[in-house]
Amino acid sequence: MGVIPDEALTEYYERVRGKTVIITGAGASIGRATAILFASYGAKVVVADKNVSSAEDTVSEIRSNEGEATLCRCDVTVWEDLVAMYDLAVQEFGSVDIVVANAGVGEIGGRMTDDFSKERPTKPLTTTIDVNLTGVLYTVHLAQHYLQLNRPQEDQTSRSSSLKAVVLVGSMASWTALTKAPMYTASKHAVLGIMRSLDASFASRGLRIASIHPFFAATFMVPGIIRLQLAGIPLAPVPRIAGVIFYAASHPDPTCSGAAFWIPDGGAPTFIIPRKEFKPGVYEYIDSKSNAASKGLTGPRYYVRRIRTLTHLLWKELAVLCILAMFVGYSASILTGHW
Numbered sequence: 001m002g003v004i005p006d007e008a009l010t011e012y013y014e015r016v017r018g019k020t021v022i023i024t025g026a027g028a029s030i031g032r033a034t035a036i037l038f039a040s041y042g043a044k045v046v047v048a049d050k051n052v053s054s055a056e057d058t059v060s061e062i063r064s065n066e067g068e069a070t071l072c073r074c075d076v077t078v079w080e081d082l083v084a085m086y087d088l089a090v091q092e093f094g095s096v097d098i099v100v101a102n103a104g105v106g107e108i109g110g111r112m113t114d115d116f117s118k119e120r121p122t123k124p125l126t127t128t129i130d131v132n133l134t135g136v137l138y139t140v141h142l143a144q145h146y147l148q149l150n151r152p153q154e155d156q157t158s159r160s161s162s163l164k165a166v167v168l169v170g171s172m173a174s175w176t177a178l179t180k181a182p183m184y185t186a187s188k189h190a191v192l193g194i195m196r197s198l199d200a201s202f203a204s205r206g207l208r209i210a211s212i213h214p215f216f217a218a219t220f221m222v223p224g225i226i227r228l229q230l231a232g233i234p235l236a237p238v239p240r241i242a243g244v245i246f247y248a249a250s251h252p253d254p255t256c257s258g259a260a261f262w263i264p265d266g267g268a269p270t271f272i273i274p275r276k277e278f279k280p281g282v283y284e285y286i287d288s289k290s291n292a293a294s295k296g297l298t299g300p301r302y303y304v305r306r307i308r309t310l311t312h313l314l315w316k317e318l319a320v321l322c323i324l325a326m327f328v329g330y331s332a333s334i335l336t337g338h339w
Contacts, residue, residue, distance in 0.1 A: 004261075004270040009243030010041065012250045015163050017042035020093040021249075023083065024076050024139060025103030027054025030169065030217065032061075034100055035240035039067030041246075044093045048074040048085050049103070076103045076135030086146040096146040098249045100195060101139040105131045109179035124183070132187030140166060140194060140209075147207055163252045165249040166202070168195050168211040170260070175213065188213075199258035199275060208257035210248040214241045215265045236263050244270050 001048050021038045025031040027049030035045045039062040047062075047069050049055035055071045062069040074081045090098050107126030147164045173181065173188040195211040202209045215236040244261050247270075258275035311318065 002272045002274075004244070004247065004272055006240060006243065006269070008241070009247045009270075010037070010250075011247075012252060013041040013246075015250045015252065016098070016307040018044070018099035019163060020044045020046070020089055020095055021098040021100065022046040022048060022089050022096060023100040023102055024048045024085075024135070024210045026058055028058075029247075030214075030238055030241050030245075031102040032058045033238050034102065034245050035069065036062055036065075036067075037239075037242045037246055038098075039069055040065065043068075043098070044319070046072055046085065046089045046092070048072040050075045062097065076101075076105075076139060077130045079138055082142055086142050090146065090149060091324050096143070097163055097165070099143040099147070099166045100169070100245055100249070101166065102245075103131060103135055103139075103154075103258045104169060104187075107178075107184040109183075115287045125158045126183070128183040129187055132184065133190045134146065136168060136194060140168070140198065140288055144202075144205075144207070148205070162206065163250065163291075164206060165210070165257075166211070167245050167248045169245070170211045170213040172193075172213060172215050174211070174260075195260070196258070198274070203254075203257060204333060208249075208254075210256060210259050210261065212241065212244050212248055212261040212263060214244075214263040217241060235266055237266050240266075240270065 014131045016038055021035075021043045023031050023035050023038075023045065026035040026045070026047040028051070031049070033053075035047050035058050041047045044063060047055045049056045049058075050073070052071070052073050055073070059069045070088065072085045074085045076082060086096060099144070105128055108127040143166050151162075151164070168191050170191040171188040172186075174184045176185075176191040178185045192211055192213070195209055198209055217236045217238055219311070238241050241263055244263055248256060248259070248261055255274045256272070260271060260273045261280075262271045265269070
């Protein structure tokens with residue numbers, strides 16, 4: 001894992017000048033800080049948020065510093081809202097260059113750890129999954145179309161060096177289990193999986209995708225009880241998280257695509273985990289087992305196992321076929337007089 005110092009996070013700020021950046025959940029916290037950061041370096045920002053008042057505050061702050069931004073009321077769980085968001089970006093600024101899928105919520109409902117001594121369990125709320133997973137899937141799905149819209153045909157290849165990027169906002173829960181937040185943990189594990197799954201497809205079209213994974217940050221999503229438990233531990237600074245999003249989107253090194261960025265507590269630097277380094281540990285163990293299994297997909301042993309398996313599964317059908325063949329042979333011998 002490589003270490004990224006804070007001073008390097010905006011090193012390639014010139015690459016975002018004049019680019020169109022869409023940020024969901026940009027009305028507060030990490031989303032707002034990220035929108036303001038991109039705008040400060042000359043990017044044109046679509047501030048998307050379900051809370052219009054908060055989004056207006058972000059836009060006002062950007063414009064007060066002579067930045068360029070427009071507001072979009074958007075619920076990421078609603079497909080039509082997201083389509084309208086992308087259409088607005090193209091209508092206002094002509095293209096889409098960077099998408100930050102930041103909108104998210106914490107554990108809502110808490111019913112996966114309900115009191116199961118009750119006679120009948122209560123149906124769990126799925127709001128956390130709807131926002132953190134379905135919303136991200138919708139956002140990324142549409143991004144693949146709009147990033148290519150109004151883009152020169154010759155630029156839509158794996159050799160392209162133009163800036164077209166998606167950054168997904170994961171969490172420390174993408175790596176570890178939060179026992180009191182199983183749905184949140186599931187959704188953030190999924191964010192990492194989405195990024196890794198789409199990496200090759202994105203790269204083949206000259207697009208990039210990455211994910212960032214911060215430790216607990218000083219945002220409204222961290223419950224008060226958790227903050228008490230973390231007393232004395234420096235939280236991940238929101239400006240650093242915004243900077244890492246900026247770095248993941250703007251850095252020209254191809255190895256930044258398909259990478260995950262781990263942002264520990266405030267007392268440690270940011271780490272980049274390139275795609276090739278996902279193999280160590282449990283991933284390497286699973287991969288080695290898979291490779292060992294795949295060796296059995298060729299050669300004599302494979303055909304012996306295949307015949308044995310098919311015989312086991314189809315023995316009744318094979319028995320019927322044998323009887324029919326014997327009957328046909330017997331009938332033919334009578335008709336020809338060779339009995």
